[in-house]
Amino acid sequence: MKKTPFVTNDKIHEIIKEFPTPFHLYDEKGIRENCKAVKEAFAWNPGYREYFAVKALPNPFILKIFQEYGFGCDCASETELMMAKALDFKPEEIMFSSNDTPAEEFKYASDLGAIVNFDDITHISFFEKAVGKFPKTACCRYNPGGVYEISNGIMDNPGDSKYGMTKAQLFEAYKMLKSKGVENFGIHSFLVSNTVTNDYYPTLARTLFELAVELQKDTGCHIGFINLSGGVGIAYRPDQTPNDIRAIGEGVRRAYEEILVPAGMGDIAIYTEMGRFMTGPYGCLVTTAIHEKNIYKNYIGVDACAVDLMRPAMYGAYHHITVMGKENEECDHMYDITGSLCENNDKFAIDRMLPRIDMGDVLVIHDTGAHGYSMGYNYNGKLKSKEVLLKEDGSAQLIRRAETPKDYFVTFDCFDILKF
């Protein structure tokens, strides 16, 4: 499938006049349409709620959009919880899904009344020591272990991941929590990141629904919700078929009606913690070609770098690139597209076929709406760029300012050593 930017060449040049490159641009219209599709896909479940995985795009302006659809926040740390609180998310709209959790974060989550998702059985006594009491509602994270078949030939290996409890531990955890006063239970499981198959959620749901029936029977605990967590991916590559959230919701519904309804558990709410699927395709990194270098290979140097988008450097991840204004030109030039870090993995693309690039050309690096800005670092002393929202009315709004040298040096502000 041809990948097309959500912004036209004219519009991008209009925006660049106000906000010089580099910056991440987000598409409000795309985000809202996707929100509606997600809500519709799970409308069959009255208790359904998406808790947006804040780590994917921790920007308050974006979280406010999700709030309009009744979505909540999936938080992994104290600052993410702080942001949820500052934006007036209600306690039941805040999920605290963390692992290797510090005591003070459990305390803070508890103070907010967030739903705590226990990653390990030992976290129950740890939480008790840190907080002193248990909430009425709690969730436990399950790891089925071994190798797990999602669909024909698509496997993953949760047994090698650090998350969740074994089945035996889960049963024990429920009993412990019940004995400590918890009345309403959830099950959570995260098996694999960025699946591009409509089968992942339905397959996981089936596993968790069967588990829920067993758990309720064995422990007598009331299961209030099942949290399918994240893992619904996006089509980074042109040859991938994007997930169809309607088909995914329908697949979960079928499993629900086959397993939960007959067991008299048709009141269970379905929760999701999607991040990438909610914002990934609705963000792009806008950057300008500033150097062309021809040595043993041909390089185009741009004004963004791995500081703005680390996925290619860290995972070798593919991000599609469009040279704006040359969308219909032949891709007959092979380039490495590089940033300026003194770090050879600072390449947005390697051996990529693109139209001939001239200095000053604007490049759109696709699908940076999730785990883009949020994974940025300051290596080489480079500063992170700004975030801009392309609003539904076509105007552009700054939603995060660029870093300044003052920000970079802020952790020396209590010393006299640096005088500028």
Add this chain to the structure above:
Amino acid sequence: MKKTPFVTNDKIHEIIKEFPTPFHLYDEKGIRENCKAVKEAFAWNPGYREYFAVKALPNPFILKIFQEYGFGCDCASETELMMAKALDFKPEEIMFSSNDTPAEEFKYASDLGAIVNFDDITHISFFEKAVGKFPKTACCRYNPGGVYEISNGIMDNPGDSKYGMTKAQLFEAYKMLKSKGVENFGIHSFLVSNTVTNDYYPTLARTLFELAVELQKDTGCHIGFINLSGGVGIAYRPDQTPNDIRAIGEGVRRAYEEILVPAGMGDIAIYTEMGRFMTGPYGCLVTTAIHEKNIYKNYIGVDACAVDLMRPAMYGAYHHITVMGKENEECDHMYDITGSLCENNDKFAIDRMLPRIDMGDVLVIHDTGAHGYSMGYNYNGKLKSKEVLLKEDGSAQLIRRAETPKDYFVTFDCFDILKF
């Protein structure tokens, strides 16, 4: 070789009383002894100067130590240049080695009088346009291309790296710069990162010395210095033999006397831009075991995470770990040592044999003195920890404070959206 922390168990507990974990600890004594060894190793060359690669450990307190030994700064960005200026490094002590360089950084480096190291031939006209004039001294970066044999069986592949110019371009660049008024020239080359062989610098030196003779003959340019750049590595693993800087310096001297002296070029200064070798082994990440998790594997969760040290997550890099107070106990337990990120690569060690770890045990993660703190990010909204210097007199000094939520949210300070 057994790897031993530079700090005793008693001392670390004394420091932790004042500075709770996690933090990076640096060893002033070790840094100073190494500085002396480096100076001695190249004392045969009157013009020798080490320009510390700031990106490895961009802390002003550390740079001040290097300043005492007459060392300079190798800067890769505007903020690194700003730090060098704020610390009163002299212009000739500042090397600006960057690639894909923005115009404003060339301008700033030129304003400071820093030595500019041109990465590409096209950067000459780019620099001229940005700055308007050329300095008397300039350096060009060379990439020999292809596959390069360092020593018996140790190869690298500079032809695949984005740095430097081809030989033909280098000759042309010298002529262009000469025609624009440059009088004093340098050659720079970086071929490979973290070599653990005493042969790397001598082999590279031989290549660059022969090139210098040819360049001077062909272009008539006066070669004032040869910059061997970085690449001298450290022994992360216990089975590696650390580099011997004396042997390295001696190897470079031999090449110098065989090639440069007979060519009448015995006045050339040798520069180095070592980072990892200068600070890597003299830093460690000090962290406390806070969770033990036994599912399909055994995990120890600590209070540091990839935010403090990304090398294992990004490169699968090995960092040795010592469980303090258990240095002589048998390593009969296999653990994954994990941080708290919701990111399965947040593991400091995988399947590592260690003594039995109890909650509260202090772990020292070795060799974090270079590319440790400086590669940190804020993924999951996690905050970077502090830096502490273990001084020669045995006292501990805070040399960077920990990040706070206020720092994390600073790029929203011009908006009204977040009210805490």
